Amino acid sequence: MPHRHSILCIIPPYMMHEIVMNGSPEQRDFALRSITISEQLRAHRRTALEVMSFMGARPVRAGKKRIVYDAENGSKLPGAEVRQEGDDPVSDPAVNEAYDGSGITYDLFFDVYGRDSIDGNGLRLDSTVHYQKGYDNAFWNGQQMVYGDGDEDLPESERMFNRFTSALDVIGHELTHGVTSYEANLAYWDQPGALNESMSDVFGSLVKQYQRQQSAANADWIIGEGLFTANVNGIGIRSMKAPGTAYDDPVLGKDPQPAHMKDYVNTIEDNGGVHINSGIPNRAFYATAVELGGFAWEKAGQIWYKTLTDKLAERSNFQDAANLTFETAGELFGAGSLEQQAVRTGWSEVGIAAGAGTGENGTGGTGSGDGCFTAVLRAIGLAK
Amino acid sequence: MTKIFFERTGGFMGRKVNATIDLDDLPDEQAELLDDLLDEAGFFELPADLTRPAMPDAFTYNITVSSDERQHSVRVSDATAPDDLRPLLEELSRQARMRR
Numbered sequence: 001m002p003h004r005h006s007i008l009c010i011i012p013p014y015m016m017h018e019i020v021m022n023g024s025p026e027q028r029d030f031a032l033r034s035i036t037i038s039e040q041l042r043a044h045r046r047t048a049l050e051v052m053s054f055m056g057a058r059p060v061r062a063g064k065k066r067i068v069y070d071a072e073n074g075s076k077l078p079g080a081e082v083r084q085e086g087d088d089p090v091s092d093p094a095v096n097e098a099y100d101g102s103g104i105t106y107d108l109f110f111d112v113y114g115r116d117s118i119d120g121n122g123l124r125l126d127s128t129v130h131y132q133k134g135y136d137n138a139f140w141n142g143q144q145m146v147y148g149d150g151d152e153d154l155p156e157s158e159r160m161f162n163r164f165t166s167a168l169d170v171i172g173h174e175l176t177h178g179v180t181s182y183e184a185n186l187a188y189w190d191q192p193g194a195l196n197e198s199m200s201d202v203f204g205s206l207v208k209q210y211q212r213q214q215s216a217a218n219a220d221w222i223i224g225e226g227l228f229t230a231n232v233n234g235i236g237i238r239s240m241k242a243p244g245t246a247y248d249d250p251v252l253g254k255d256p257q258p259a260h261m262k263d264y265v266n267t268i269e270d271n272g273g274v275h276i277n278s279g280i281p282n283r284a285f286y287a288t289a290v291e292l293g294g295f296a297w298e299k300a301g302q303i304w305y306k307t308l309t310d311k312l313a314e315r316s317n318f319q320d321a322a323n324l325t326f327e328t329a330g331e332l333f334g335a336g337s338l339e340q341q342a343v344r345t346g347w348s349e350v351g352i353a354a355g356a357g358t359g360e361n362g363t364g365g366t367g368s369g370d371g372c373f374t375a376v377l378r379a380i381g382l383a384k
Numbered sequence: 385m386t387k388i389f390f391e392r393t394g395g396f397m398g399r400k401v402n403a404t405i406d407l408d409d410l411p412d413e414q415a416e417l418l419d420d421l422l423d424e425a426g427f428f429e430l431p432a433d434l435t436r437p438a439m440p441d442a443f444t445y446n447i448t449v450s451s452d453e454r455q456h457s458v459r460v461s462d463a464t465a466p467d468d469l470r471p472l473l474e475e476l477s478r479q480a481r482m483r484r
Contacts (some may be wrong), residue, residue, distance in 0.1 A: 075470040132470075136480055137395040139441035141463045151481060158482070177440040188438040196440065224396070237397050254397065271438055275398025359440065 004049035062282070063122025064106050068098045068270050071131045071146075079146060094165045098127040098147060101171030101207075108172070108203070108210045112297050113305045118178035125175065129165060132267035138164040150227075159229045160252065167224045167236075172207030173200040184312035191317035193274035199308055205240060206297040216289040216296040222246065240286045243279025259283050261318070261351035280350045283322060288346030290324075292339060299339055300346075303329045322347040322354035388418065389448040390476040394461075401458055403480035413462045421472040422449060428456045430469065437462035 064085065067265050070092070071079035089096045102125045109115040117123045128142035135148025147170075150161035164170050176199050180186055186196035203222050209219045223246075224237030234247020234255070243257035257279030258264055264280065267273040285304060288298035303325050311324040326343045333339035347354040391402040407415040422428075427449060435444055442462035449456055458469075465473060 010393070075467065132474055133480065134474070136481070137397075137441065137443060138463075139396070139439060139443075139462055141439050141442070146462075153478060154482065164396070173396070174441065188440060193438075209429070248402070256398075269400060270394045270398045271396070271444075275394070275396070 030256030041121050047124055061172050063116050064103060065117075065122065065124040066099055066102050066106075066108075067124060067126050068095045069126065069128040070095065071128050073130055073133045073149075075132055077131075077141065077146065078126055079130075091327075092129075094129040094147065094149070094163050097165035097168075098129050098145070098171065099165075101126045101165065101168050102127055102145070102175060104168065104211050105175045105203075109206050111299065112210070115179070115309075116304075118175060119182045123178075127171075129163075136161040136164075138174055140174045140181075142181070145171070145174040145178075145302065150229075157231070160232050162227055162229060165225065167202035168211060168228050169201075169208045169223050169225075170227070171204075173223070176200040177364065178205070180308065183309045184316065184376045185314050186312060186316060187314050188271055188274065190274075191274035191277070193271050194277040195281055195312070195316060195318065195321055197274045197278035198285070198306070201240060201278060202285050202304055203301075206301050209295070210297050213295075215294055216286075217293065219296065221286050238275075238279065238282070238321040240279075240282040241352045243283055257282075260349065280352075281318060283287070284322070284352065285345045288342050289351040291342035291345050299333070300342075303332060303339065303343060306332065318352055319356075322352045323356070326354040385417070385450040386449065387466060388476065389450075390480055391446040392443050392477055392480060393446075394442065394444045399406075401477070401480040403476065405476075405479060415440065418472075420474055425466070425469040425472045427458065427469070427472070430456075430458045430460075430466070432457055432459065434460040434464050434466075435460065436464070443477075445476075447476065451470075 006029075010044045016143065017248050031120070032162060040384045064086050066083075067078075067081055068083045069077075069079035070082045071077065082092070083090055083099050089099075090276040106117060107115070117125065127147065129143060129147045129149075131146050133149075134151050134153035139145045140146075147320050149163045151159050152163075175337065177196070180196055180199050180322045183195075184199075186192040186199070187198055205219070205221060205223060208214075212219075220235075221241035222236035222239055225235060227237060228234050228247070232252060233249040234252070236246050238255070238257060239246040243259040244255050246257075248254045256265065258277060259279055260283075261280060265273045265276045270276065285300060287359075288303075289300035292299045305322065307325045307328045311328060312321065316324070321341075326340060326347070329337065329340040329343045386407040388405040388407070389402075390405065391400065393400045405418070407418060410418070427447075439461065443460050444459065445465075447458050447460075460466075460469065460473070
């Protein structure tokens with residue numbers, strides 16, 4: 001796993017201040033950039049703002065570098081370069097959507113979580129549009145994002161899908177797969193795979209909410225809104241708020257996502273149902289965010305981001321994710337805090353007890369403690 | 385006679401489409417196209433499992449071709465398919481999407 005901004009952990013804010021005041025131009029740039037990155041870290045926030053206002057400096061955007069390619073309906077990747085960072089919009093909407101969408105996704109990760117691109121180190125964001133003919137999909141191939149045009153090759157009366165760049169959360173979803181591959185690197189099957197998918201839906205949805213400046217209560221929590229044509233009876237591909245209700249169509253069938261552990265789907269298809277069972281952690285995030293109120297990318301997003309980057313591992317399952325988001329909430333906001341309680345509530349909505357089985361590390365206050373306490377009360381007949 | 389069993393799973397939506405195609409039932413032109421695409425892909429010489437590493441949201445394709453003399457199955461994904469196989473995947477996907 002790469003070490004991101006590790007220098008921030010070593011150089012205290014006052015020293016950054018010194019570098020800005022007395023350093024060489026390069027050192028100053030670096031310090032200002034680092035201070036900008038660290039803006040989200042509470043401990044550094046005040047200093048960063050003070051230093052920047054003192055210097056009259058504006059936050060420096062570290063490394064947003066985008067290239068959009070056109071596969072011209074073939075399969076060869078990346079294809080012909082059609083737009084790069086700083087270029088004006090072109091006449092092809094798919095190109096502009098891929099460019100703008102990856103830009104907004106970069107902004108969410110940078111502005112809110114202090115992350116400089118997919119790898120945390122300014123990795124260039126490559127996207128290819130117009131992949132194949134009738135390709136009703138988008139994917140992350142380990143190096144770049146790839147988008148098809150839907151089923152534009154069918155007669156209009158039979159088309160069900162629009163181009164996949166048309167939904168901003170799809171772009172955020174694909175790019176987040178890149179982030180996950182550099183961090184927890186969740187295996188792409190069974191529960192780790194469904195968590196991988198859920199992380200992409202979570203941050204994909206947050207990109208859309210961030211762009212619209214929508215609160216958790218006002219967001220639609222639909223993934224892939226606008227991907228279906230008018231021929232389909234559905235509002236989008238998935239619903240994080242109510243998994244299983246996004247579509248119900250004579251041709252496509254019904255949205256197969258479960259909203260609770262009791263409905264977990266055991267299957268060997270789709271790498272063990274990674275796009276099906278992701279409904280469970282998706283809803284846990286939604287429920288946590290709504291419980292907390294305000295903008296979902298702030299507290300709930302922060303908890304999930306830190307869990308993805310610092311805690312989850314290749315084989316983590318849903319229970320691990322519940323325990324680790326609970327632990328992270330305790331670290332960020334305090335054991336027993338409202339934030340930590342909201343995480344527990346979120347997971348309990350889907351039938352998973354967060355914090356169960358985790359002991360020490362100082363975060364189990366309201367966690368396993370409650371469980372033990374209740375168990376004792378039950379034993380002496382004071383609780384059911 | 386040659387029969388093709390085709391199934392596409394996974395993808396952003398996790399939706400399955402499939403088709404069973406009997407080349408004898410097709411107009412000559414379409415049957416020849418599929419024959420050519422199978423040849424071009426070197427289908428019968430391909431390894432049976434080409435699905436790893438699994439890449440997020442890529443489609444997984446299962447193809448079985450059986451004729452009087454031989455039968456062969458291949459599993460492959462968008463991220464791992466050999467270039468020569470891609471035109472066949474695209475054509476079979478098209479047919480599966482149209483046959484729904």
